Each structure stands twice: as C-alpha cells, then as structure tokens.
Amino acid sequence: MTTTQPRPATYTPPAKQAVEPNYSQVLDDLSSASVRRNFDPYLDIDWDAPHMAVVPNDPRWILSSTVDPIGRHPWYQALPENKKIEIGMWRQANVAKVGLQFESILIRGLMQYADRLPNGDKRFRYTTHEAKEECNHTLMFQELVNRIGMETKGMRPWLRKLSPFIPLFSTFWPTIFYFGVLAGEEPIDHIQKDFLRSEGEMHPAMSAVMELHVAEEARHISFAHNHLRTTIPGKGRATKFLLSIAMPIVMRVLCSAIVVPPKEFQRQFDVPNSVMKEIFWGSDQSKAFLSGVFGDVRMLAEQCGLMNPVSRQVWRAMGIDGRASRYRSEPAYTAS
Structure with a gap:
C-alpha cells in the first residue's frame, strides 16, 4: 500500500524547476515585504489637506536647477517666474502621466508573464503583488495630474501607439x-x-508621490535585477551575445521616449530647437546626466556577463557608457 503526502504550497515539479535557491529566497522576501509594507495612495496621502492644495503662482513648482534637465538650462533660468512656474507644473504633470502610462504597460506585461508560469512558481505571487502595487501607482499619478490641472499627453506619440503591443514581449521575449x-x-x-x-523645496503633493513611489519601486527594481541575474547566465553563448547588444539599445531608446517631453511641450512654450537639443542630450552636462542614470544597469550587465568588447562599444554609441555603480542606487555624484 502506498501513501500520498500533500505537496507543499510552493511545490514546483522537478522537471520545471528553474529558480535557484537564492532567487527563491529573494522572491519569498519580496512577497513578504509587499504584504508587510505597502501603500494606498488614498490612505497614505492626504490629498485634501490645505497644504496640499495646488494654487496659482506657487514658486515650489519651479524646476530644480540642480536635478531637472530643463531646470538646469540657462534658457529656463532666464524666464520670468510666472513662466517658470507654468512650465514646471506642465513638466511635473507630464512626468506623472508618463509614469502612469509606463506602469499600465508594465501591469499588462506582468499579468501575461504570470499567466504562463506553472503552479507553485513563486514568481506568480510576487509579480501579482507588484502588479497590484503598480495599479496603485497609476491611481496616484493620475490624481496628481488631475490636481495640477495641466492638459498633458504623457509619452511621445510613437510609444503611445506601440503600448498595446509591448506587453507581448513578456510572453515571447x-x-x-x-x-x-x-x-x-x-x-x-x-x-x-x-x-x-536635493535641498530645493518641492510642492508637498510632488514630494508625497515621489516618496511613496520610490519606497515601493525599490522592490520592483530589485526583482528585475535578481530575475535577470538568475536567468541570463544559463542562456547559450549566442543568445547572451545578442542580449548584450540589445540591452543598451533598449535602455537608450526607452529612456529618451520616457524622459524627453513630447513635441507639444516645445510648441506650447516656444522652446527653441537649439535649447531642446542641448537639454536632450547635446550638452556635456546633459550627457553626464544620461550616463549617470544607468550606473546600476551597467553594474547589472557586468553581473550577468553581458559586457564584452562589442557591447561596450554599443553602450558608448548610445551615449550611456561609464563606470558601473559599486552598489544599488549609488548617487552619481560619488562616482570617481
């Protein structure tokens, strides 16, 4: 007579086991953190508090001269204060709109990815936790856009048109x-x-949104890093070579699509072509900013074995080469 023992909740059939023990523990930790430490934008942000009100001519909407690529440029700094405030409000509303559009793409991709996972795979639980958190982020970003009151479209038109198809990559690639x-x-x-x-004063609605988003985004970025570090090394040599070329191209193209404002910005505020070219990414300062954004990704590429003589040239051609971070979220200004 034989007896059957019940399978544990996290059982994965041996033939389909593709998750290394360290990665498995990371998934447990991230899922547990998503349960213990999560946010609701309508509980954790007091939108209707008097200090959160968006009022005319509030100088806290002026773009930072040390952080924002537009705010750093002499063209913007020479504008009258009321114009700087208007541009700052439009800019922050558009960044929030881009954020929610990107999160929407990510949510759809995560759910399609989770749908293909076998029973018992720990990635299902974590990616579903992440999708739930990203749904809250879209609510938060749209609430900020609505309260700022600027009519913005977010992503550049070509990316908005492609957005229904991008989640398919999560299934096939x-x-x-x-x-x-x-x-x-x-x-x-x-x-x-x-x-x-930075030491500059931000509108409290902006700082509240950023603080909440950064807190949860740390988990999401950690998952992506750990997932790629676990899955890429086991791929064939030819596949890894192609991925090493694709990585900097994807980073550069999507970064510009997300960070650079659409043409409506230039038309609405009469921004000269020469100024736009300097801000994105013609000046030495803007090039340094662009490179600094991807220090953590260059570190990841090294860890995954995706840095080789050819791929390094692609990183350089994309304008995003440089020293890899020594640790996650290392500020760019500490680089030597």
Whole structure:
C-alpha cells in the first residue's frame, strides 16, 4: 500500500524547476515585504489637506536647477517666474502621466508573464503583488495630474501607439521585456531620488508621490535585477551575445521616449530647437546626466556577463557608457 503526502504550497515539479535557491529566497522576501509594507495612495496621502492644495503662482513648482534637465538650462533660468512656474507644473504633470502610462504597460506585461508560469512558481505571487502595487501607482499619478490641472499627453506619440503591443514581449521575449522594465524604472527612480536628496523645496503633493513611489519601486527594481541575474547566465553563448547588444539599445531608446517631453511641450512654450537639443542630450552636462542614470544597469550587465568588447562599444554609441555603480542606487555624484 502506498501513501500520498500533500505537496507543499510552493511545490514546483522537478522537471520545471528553474529558480535557484537564492532567487527563491529573494522572491519569498519580496512577497513578504509587499504584504508587510505597502501603500494606498488614498490612505497614505492626504490629498485634501490645505497644504496640499495646488494654487496659482506657487514658486515650489519651479524646476530644480540642480536635478531637472530643463531646470538646469540657462534658457529656463532666464524666464520670468510666472513662466517658470507654468512650465514646471506642465513638466511635473507630464512626468506623472508618463509614469502612469509606463506602469499600465508594465501591469499588462506582468499579468501575461504570470499567466504562463506553472503552479507553485513563486514568481506568480510576487509579480501579482507588484502588479497590484503598480495599479496603485497609476491611481496616484493620475490624481496628481488631475490636481495640477495641466492638459498633458504623457509619452511621445510613437510609444503611445506601440503600448498595446509591448506587453507581448513578456510572453515571447521576457528578458527583453525586463530590459524594458528597467529602461523605464531606472531613470524615473534615479530622477526622483535626486529630487528627494536635493535641498530645493518641492510642492508637498510632488514630494508625497515621489516618496511613496520610490519606497515601493525599490522592490520592483530589485526583482528585475535578481530575475535577470538568475536567468541570463544559463542562456547559450549566442543568445547572451545578442542580449548584450540589445540591452543598451533598449535602455537608450526607452529612456529618451520616457524622459524627453513630447513635441507639444516645445510648441506650447516656444522652446527653441537649439535649447531642446542641448537639454536632450547635446550638452556635456546633459550627457553626464544620461550616463549617470544607468550606473546600476551597467553594474547589472557586468553581473550577468553581458559586457564584452562589442557591447561596450554599443553602450558608448548610445551615449550611456561609464563606470558601473559599486552598489544599488549609488548617487552619481560619488562616482570617481
């Protein structure tokens, strides 16, 4: 007579076991953290408090001269205060709109990715936790856009048109999908952390949104890094070579699509072509900013074995080469 023992909740059939023990523990830790430490934008942000009101001519909307690429440029700094405030409000509303559009793509991709996982795979639980958190982020970003009151479209038109198809990468080319995840998450996270580290005064609605987003985004970026570090080394030599070429291209293309404002910005505020070219990414300062955004990703590429003589040339051609971070979220200004 034989007896059957019940399978544990995290059982994965041996033939389908693809998760290394360290990665498995990371998934447990991230899922547990998502349960113990999570946020609701309508519980954790007091939107209707008097100090959160968006009022006319509030100088706290002026773009930072040390953090924001537009705010650093002499053209912007020479504008009258009321114009700087108007541009600052439009800029922050558009960044929030881009954020929610990107999160929407990510949510759809995560759910399609989770749908293909076998029973018992720990990635299902974590990616679903992450999708739930990203849904809250879209609510938060749209609430900020609504309260600022600027009519913005967010992403550049070509990316908005492609957005229904991008989640398909999570099903057919998941590694490329997670490259795209980092191409969007790393620049936004980098910029928001720089804002929070800066000494300039921000509108409290902006700082509340950034603080909540950065806190949860740390888990999302950690998952993407750990996932790629676990899955890429086992791929064949030819596949890894192609991925090493694709990685910097995906980073550069999607970063510009997300960070650079659409043409409406230039038309609405009469921004000269020469100024736009300097801000994105013609000047030495803007080039240094662009390179600094991807220090963590260059570190990841080294860890995954995706840095080789050819791929280094592609990183350089994309304008995003440089020293790899020594640790996650290392501020760019500490680089030697």
